[in-house]
Amino acid sequence: MSTQSASLYGAGSFTGTLNADTLSADARRESLGLLALLSPGLLLVFTVIIVPIGWLFWLSLFDESGALSAANYARFFQQASYIRTFITTFKVAFFVTGACVLLGYPQAYMLSQLPRRAASICLIFVILPFWTSVLVRTYAWLVILQRKGLVNSWLIDLGVISQPLPLANNLAGVVIGMTHIMLPFLVLPLYASMKTIDTDCLRAGMNLGASPAATFRQIFFPLSLPGLASGVVIVFVLCLGFFVTPALMGGGKVIMWAMRMEQTTSLYSNWGAGAALGVVLLGVTLALLGLFQWLLGARATGVWSSR
């Protein structure tokens, strides 16, 4: 608009520069204003999350005498208890992620195939647990799985078993409870990505003579892989740092990474060691997410160009 009015008066260069000044001042004011809108939130996040984590990272670099050392990290390879914690954590994360895939894929597939109304009703059953407190759901599984819990008393009443099965306060209990909590994190992104799969592709496959099973295997499944991958990564990463369920359902025998961090800092007040655990956990989390983004970026474009 400014150049138009400038050329109308035949003094393009002069008013042009004048306007450029005003415009750039205006743009500066605009971005300052926007920054002012963002700054309270950013400042809060920076102070409460970034600063303490940076501080903890700094602490982890010193040993108990205050000298600069890698002792806090070397411990992870030397002490058997730390190695056991890492093995347990990855074992639980693998089991839970696997269980979530086995349960979540058919679930999401069914949701994506149902008529819209039925799907939105079924979706409530996924979203409601998602927004129910983790504590409430862990408590429910304790009630269901413990020694004198519902499953054991039913099975004994039915005469299937004579001795109660060890379902809670061990690895099995932790995996069952965590699977229940993680499942929506897999189903929701997977369902969203399945909804974007074009039915025409499937119909074309069937028109060309593919059986329903072959259509699923050769067309639907490959197209759903990016969604599945994102669900798997989210669940796996969340499992690595999960605290509440293993703390309550592990019976003190299943020590996962986050519990170890809590014990080291709260019980033993060893901030350096706890901080080092946190730094490595954050590193692994970010590395997995970064790797996934890199892979999926390539795959997503691959899927796109193949269509």
Next chain:
Amino acid sequence: MSVENSLPISHRQRLWLYGLGGLVLLFLIAPSVIIVIMSFSDSTLLQFPPQEWSLRWYETYFGSVEWRDATVVSVKVAVMTMLVATPLGTAAAYAINIGTLRMTGVINALLTASLIIPVILIGIGTFFLYARIGLNNTLTGLVIAHTVQALPLVVLTVLSGLRSYDMNQEKVARSLGANRFSAFRQVTMPQIRFSIVSGALFAFITSFDEVVVSLFISGGETTTLTRRMFNALRDQIDPTIAAISTCLIVLSIVLLSAAQLFGRGR
């Protein structure tokens, strides 16, 4: 989208899929249903279905000073978190939506940091920071920590509302002489108010259900409901928790339905 269910596969052929999916739905919803039913049991033993019915666990919950205090603390913190996180998140979403700022990568990474960073690390870090500045075991400290965790949800919810809103309307209002704030308040806000309300409800429930950070930074008179529940669960399985859990489940249902209702109004 193409016509639904247009594949030449009948529902009958899909029965196995519906069966399997139904079982998983059952797995997801059964624990909550069992807890709600058991909360009305008269027995201290865990029987299902209960033999006798009563409201005694609700009486214990509402009659206990400790549980009531913890509930009051949690409600206070959740309301304040909602009141702080909603304007901050809305302002941030507005600025991001304009999209002229540089370093959007850094801004987005910071705002969503609390969704990505393991909560246990946030808990220990916050405790460590608060120990230095004396905010442990205070309401202010809890509200600040919960606001940080609720912020990304508010930002994402409001942002999705703004994305489906035509910013030119605000430009029109401003060209007609309204200043930026009143243009936002009178033109933009009424049209995205449903996403703002949804964001606020998510902020409330995020704070109310938060466990890990509260375990570290709350205590004494500011013990939150979740912290007290966590400690009670570590000791023994008290049926009072079933009554409290039922109240929490009902709260989730109410808030989710409200968010859903407002979301539909868009």
